[in-house]
Amino acid sequence: MIPVTCSQCGLSIFVPPEVQGREGICFRCGLPLIIPSEAGRSRHDNLNYERGDRIADRYVVKEQIGKGGMGVVYRALDTLVQDMVALKFLHPNILRTEQGRQLFIREVQIARRLRHENIVAVHDVSWTAEGILYLSMEFAQGHSLRALLRRYRHERRVIPVRLAVTYLRQILVALDYAHHTVIHRDIKPENVMVMPNERVKVLDFGLAKAAHEEYFQEGDEEKTSRMVGTWAYAAPEQRKRQKVDLRADVYAVGLLMHELLTLRTPLDDPVEVVDVRHDVSPSLISVLERALAVEKEQRWPSAKDFRIALETAFEESYRKTVAVFDSDGMVKTPSTKGMVFLEGGHFLMGNNEVREEAPEHEVLVRPFWMDAYPVTNKQYQEYLEETGAPAPRFWHDPQYNGPNQPVTGVSWAEAKAYAAWAGKTLPTEGQWEFAARGRENRKYPWGNLPPDATLANFNDNLGMPSVVTMHEDGGTPEGIYDLAGNVYEWMLDPFVSYTAKRQNPQFAAAAPRRALRGGSYKSPPNELLCTARKGLFPEVRENTIGFRCVIPASRLIHAQPANTNSDAPAENASE
Known part of the structure; x- marks a missing residue:
C-alpha cells in the first residue's frame, strides 16, 4: 500500500499500488492529490528517518516529534553548533515543480527574518540527498x-x-x-x-x-x-x-x-x-x-x-483588591488600577560579567502586581494632602514638579511610607528584574535593541526627568514603562552581593545601603541594562531617584470577577 497525506486537511490514507501516478481527490476536503509512484521508493521518500540518521553531514536525527499535512518534524542535533533543532521535512507531493520550490524558499526567507520571543525561529532551508526539502528551525521544548x-x-x-x-x-x-x-x-x-x-x-x-x-499551477482554474x-x-x-x-x-x-x-x-x-x-x-x-x-x-x-x-x-x-488599614484602624481597599499583573516564576537573575551583578542565579518570583509607571508628583500630592508628610526635596523646583513627571527627591523611608499608605510595598530586586527581563531574559525592558532617545530618557539628553508617558516605545511587552532611564527606583532590598544575601541573611538585613534599579536621565547606556544595580544610603534624596510600587498576589483577598454571578468560581492567584 502507498501512503498519501493531504497537504490541506492532514488526512493520511493508504492506497493500493495499482493507482500509483494517478490523480485523485482528498476524501475529506476535496483537494486534488497526486498518488506517488512506488518505483524506486526508499524509506526516506515517506519521510521516515531513524535515530542516528545523518542529514547533510550536519544534523543527527534523534526522534520524530510531529506529523501533519505538510510533512514530518524530527528533533535533531545540529553538530555545527552543538544545539538541538527541529527539522521539518516537506511531503514531496506538496512541492512538485522547481517554480514551486523557489516560491516556497522565498516564503521561508521571509519567515527567517522574524526574530521574536513568541515566534519559533526558522534557521535554514535545504534539500536532502533524495531531493526532499526541509527546514531547520528552533527546537521549542514544549x-x-x-x-x-x-x-x-x-x-x-x-x-x-x-x-x-x-x-x-x-x-x-x-x-x-x-x-x-x-x-x-x-x-x-x-x-x-x-x-x-x-x-x-x-x-x-x-x-x-x-x-x-x-x-x-499558474493558470489552473482550481487555484x-x-x-x-x-x-x-x-x-x-x-x-x-x-x-x-x-x-x-x-x-x-x-x-x-x-x-x-x-x-x-x-x-x-x-x-x-x-x-x-x-x-x-x-x-x-x-x-x-x-x-x-x-x-x-x-x-x-x-x-x-x-x-x-x-x-x-x-x-x-478581574481586578483584585487588598485589605489595608488606615490610621483609624478602618479597612480601605485600593484597587490595582494602573498596575500590571505578572505571573512570576523561575528566572535567571544577575550577570556574571559585572562584579556587582554576579553571580547569575535562579530565583523564584511569586505572582505580583506592579505599577505600570513610576509614582508621579500628582499621585504623591494626594499622599501629602492626606497624611501631612513633608514635601520631597525638589517639590517646588519647576524643573522637577510637573504633575506627570516622576516624583523625585524622596528618601527610601519616604518611598516606603507612601507605598504603605497606598496599600502596597516597594519591589524587591527579584520582582523588579523579573518585570524588566521577562521570561525571555531581555537585555533591556523593550528587548535586545540598544537604547535610543525614542526608548528611554538617558545620557542627560533632556537634562531633567520626562513625563512618565513619553517613552512608551521603551515599555515591556507586558505594559510596564520607564524601567530604563528617567529616574532610579528604590528597592525594598539592602544593597549587598547576591552571595552575601544567600550565605549571610543577617548581614544582608543589616547592610547600610539600599538597592536602586533602572538608571536615570543622567545614566550612560550600560546602566539601563535589566541587570544593572547600584546602592545608596537610604537618607539620600536626589533628583535622579524616584520609585514605583508592587502588591504581592499573596496579599490579595478578593478575586471575584466584576459583573458576574457571585456563585461562579473565582480566578485564584497562585501563592
Missing part, C-alpha cells in the same frame, strides 16, 4: 496548544480565564510583530507551541500560502477555488476565496479564544461561552464577539488592538 486542549477536555476541566488570556496575549504580540512582514493565514492550535512557564510560540509563518501557490490555510480555523473571506489581510489572523485567534474558553473546536456543534461556564466576564465575551465578526471591517483592525482590548477587559473584570 507541546502544542492542541495537546493542552485535549488534556483539559479529557480531564473535564476548564482552562482558567487567566491562563487563556496569558496565551492569547502572547499570540497576539507575535502576530502584531509579524504583520509588518507577513500574514500567517493558518493560525490553529497545532501551530502554537506551549512552553514552560506559560510561554507560547507561534510557528509556520507563510508556509500555508507557499504550499497553496505551488500546488495549483482560485481553493483556500489557503485550515478550513476549520479559516475566516469567512478565506472560505469564500476572497482577498485576505491581517484580519483573517484576528478571526483565527478569536476562534482560539473561543476554544480555550469552551474546549469546543470550530467543527463541534456551536456553543456560547455562557452555556459552558459562568466565570467569563461580559466584557471579555464582547472582545471575543468582535474578533469573530463575519465582516472583517467589523473585527479588531489589528492584532495590537485585539490585545489591548483583551488586556483591558481582563484587568477591569
Whole structure:
C-alpha cells in the first residue's frame, strides 16, 4: 500500500499500488492529490528517518516529534553548533515543480527574518540527498496548544480565564510583530507551541500560502477555488476565496479564544461561552464577539488592538483588591488600577560579567502586581494632602514638579511610607528584574535593541526627568514603562552581593545601603541594562531617584470577577 497525506486537511490514507501516478481527490476536503509512484521508493521518500540518521553531514536525527499535512518534524542535533533543532521535512507531493520550490524558499526567507520571543525561529532551508526539502528551525521544548486542549477536555476541566488570556496575549504580540512582514493565514492550535512557564510560540509563518501557490499551477482554474490555510480555523473571506489581510489572523485567534474558553473546536456543534461556564466576564465575551465578526471591517483592525482590548477587559473584570488599614484602624481597599499583573516564576537573575551583578542565579518570583509607571508628583500630592508628610526635596523646583513627571527627591523611608499608605510595598530586586527581563531574559525592558532617545530618557539628553508617558516605545511587552532611564527606583532590598544575601541573611538585613534599579536621565547606556544595580544610603534624596510600587498576589483577598454571578468560581492567584 502507498501512503498519501493531504497537504490541506492532514488526512493520511493508504492506497493500493495499482493507482500509483494517478490523480485523485482528498476524501475529506476535496483537494486534488497526486498518488506517488512506488518505483524506486526508499524509506526516506515517506519521510521516515531513524535515530542516528545523518542529514547533510550536519544534523543527527534523534526522534520524530510531529506529523501533519505538510510533512514530518524530527528533533535533531545540529553538530555545527552543538544545539538541538527541529527539522521539518516537506511531503514531496506538496512541492512538485522547481517554480514551486523557489516560491516556497522565498516564503521561508521571509519567515527567517522574524526574530521574536513568541515566534519559533526558522534557521535554514535545504534539500536532502533524495531531493526532499526541509527546514531547520528552533527546537521549542514544549507541546502544542492542541495537546493542552485535549488534556483539559479529557480531564473535564476548564482552562482558567487567566491562563487563556496569558496565551492569547502572547499570540497576539507575535502576530502584531509579524504583520509588518507577513500574514500567517493558518493560525490553529497545532501551530502554537506551549512552553514552560506559560510561554507560547507561534510557528509556520507563510508556509500555508507557499504550499497553496505551488500546488495549483499558474493558470489552473482550481487555484482560485481553493483556500489557503485550515478550513476549520479559516475566516469567512478565506472560505469564500476572497482577498485576505491581517484580519483573517484576528478571526483565527478569536476562534482560539473561543476554544480555550469552551474546549469546543470550530467543527463541534456551536456553543456560547455562557452555556459552558459562568466565570467569563461580559466584557471579555464582547472582545471575543468582535474578533469573530463575519465582516472583517467589523473585527479588531489589528492584532495590537485585539490585545489591548483583551488586556483591558481582563484587568477591569478581574481586578483584585487588598485589605489595608488606615490610621483609624478602618479597612480601605485600593484597587490595582494602573498596575500590571505578572505571573512570576523561575528566572535567571544577575550577570556574571559585572562584579556587582554576579553571580547569575535562579530565583523564584511569586505572582505580583506592579505599577505600570513610576509614582508621579500628582499621585504623591494626594499622599501629602492626606497624611501631612513633608514635601520631597525638589517639590517646588519647576524643573522637577510637573504633575506627570516622576516624583523625585524622596528618601527610601519616604518611598516606603507612601507605598504603605497606598496599600502596597516597594519591589524587591527579584520582582523588579523579573518585570524588566521577562521570561525571555531581555537585555533591556523593550528587548535586545540598544537604547535610543525614542526608548528611554538617558545620557542627560533632556537634562531633567520626562513625563512618565513619553517613552512608551521603551515599555515591556507586558505594559510596564520607564524601567530604563528617567529616574532610579528604590528597592525594598539592602544593597549587598547576591552571595552575601544567600550565605549571610543577617548581614544582608543589616547592610547600610539600599538597592536602586533602572538608571536615570543622567545614566550612560550600560546602566539601563535589566541587570544593572547600584546602592545608596537610604537618607539620600536626589533628583535622579524616584520609585514605583508592587502588591504581592499573596496579599490579595478578593478575586471575584466584576459583573458576574457571585456563585461562579473565582480566578485564584497562585501563592
